[in-house]
Amino acid sequence: MFLRIMKKGILVLGLLMLTVSCSEYQRLLKSTETAEKYTAAEELYNEGKEEDSNKKLKKALRLLEQIEPEFRGKPQGERLVFLLADTYYQLGDYFNAPFQFERFLQLYPNSQKAEEAAYKGAVCYFYRSPRYDLDQTDTDKGIEELQAYLNRYPEGEFTAAANEKATELRVKLEKKAYEIAKQYHHTEYYKAAIASFNNFISNYPGSPFREAAYFYRYDSAYKLAVNSYQILMEERLEEAVEFSKAYKKYYPEGEFTSELEDSLSEIDKRLQNF
Template sequence: MFLPKMKKGLLLLGMFLMLVSCGEYQKVLKSAEPGEKYALAEKLYNEAQAENSKSKYRKALRLFEQIVPQYRGKPQGEKLTFLFANTYYQLGDHYLAGYQFERFTQSYPNSERIEEAAFKSAKSYYELSPRYDLDQTETVKAIDELQKYIVTYPEGENIQEANQLATELRVKLEKKAYEIAKQYHHTENYKSAIVAFTNFINEYPGSPFREAAFYHRFDSAYQLAINSYQYLQKERLTEAQGFYNNYIRFYSEGSPYYNQIQASNLDLETRLQNF
């Protein structure tokens, strides 16, 4: 009997404290006193961090939004601006987090938290990067921001992660360029494929898609040649043979495309002998 009553009492007490807390929050939210809002916002922010509470971050954010302009240029402004940006970051609003951290780094270049802000700004833009087959404007922006961090803080606390994220985004851009070229190949638009693969090879010399690009450029030239009118074949077969030689310069037996390219080249040489 006693335990159920005690549990019920604790539940009622918790509900009462919650109502009191909500009432206090609404009162401060409507208050004209910025000092009260600052104190409660910071309290809620600290509790949110300790409890990993999204609801408390959201409450703190509503207060921060009201008072940030009032504290700009004041001693509390630096801390408040950082907390404001970081609240967006913790809530996963990466667009506004990136923007606010960027403003922080511009407004407080001598802050003790400048490196953290610079990294979180860059990482926010990284989080906005879409999958490779969509428009990559945000990806380019993220790479630029990460590169700024890497150059400015070569010994920074987050340098390893920054390099990893930047590499991941560069590979995403490479994949998009490679897939565009490959689409030309698959749709038998071989002239455009040759140009696209050549541009890819020149632009991304260290890409993980480089060998595939060398092979598909050769295959595009080979397919273009064998499907051409006879008077065009010799010139195009010779061009394809040049692309074969390019592949062999860099890749040897055991490479994924080696057997395929050797078989095609054997046919290519036979056709050239007929001329």
């Protein structure tokens, strides 16, 4: 019985505190006391970050949006503009956050928070980057912004993370280019496939898809040749052989070696007929 009463008491006390807290926050929103709002906004921001509480961060954001214009040109302005940008960032609003970080950097380029603002502003585009088969405008922008951060802070606090994220975005672009070329191959547009794989090999020398690109370029040339008119076949078979040599040069024990050798035997037989 005593425990049940205690539990009810704690519940009632919690509800009472929540009601008081909400009413106090509503009072703050209507208040004209900017200093009081500043203190409350910073407390809510810090608690929201520490507790990973979107509810507190959203409350902080409303207060910050109200008071930020009041502190422009004042000593607290720098801190407030950064808090506003970072609150958007902490809430996962990667569309408003980069705009606010950019504004912060324009207003306070020499701030101690400038590096963090530059990094987080760039990272917003990383999180906005869609899967590889969609439009990659944000991916390109993310690479550009992350590289700008790395150029400015080559030994910065976030250099390792920026390099990692930039690499991930570049691989996404490589995957898109590779999959486009491979789609040409699979749909039997072999001339387009060869051209696309040529471009891919030239544009992405360090890509993890490079070996597959070399093989499918060869395979596209092989299939184009064997499906050609007789008058074109010999020249196209010889081109396929050249592509096979390029594959074996870079990947002498590659993943596709066995498949390549099987089709090369067929090419040798066909060439003997010429």
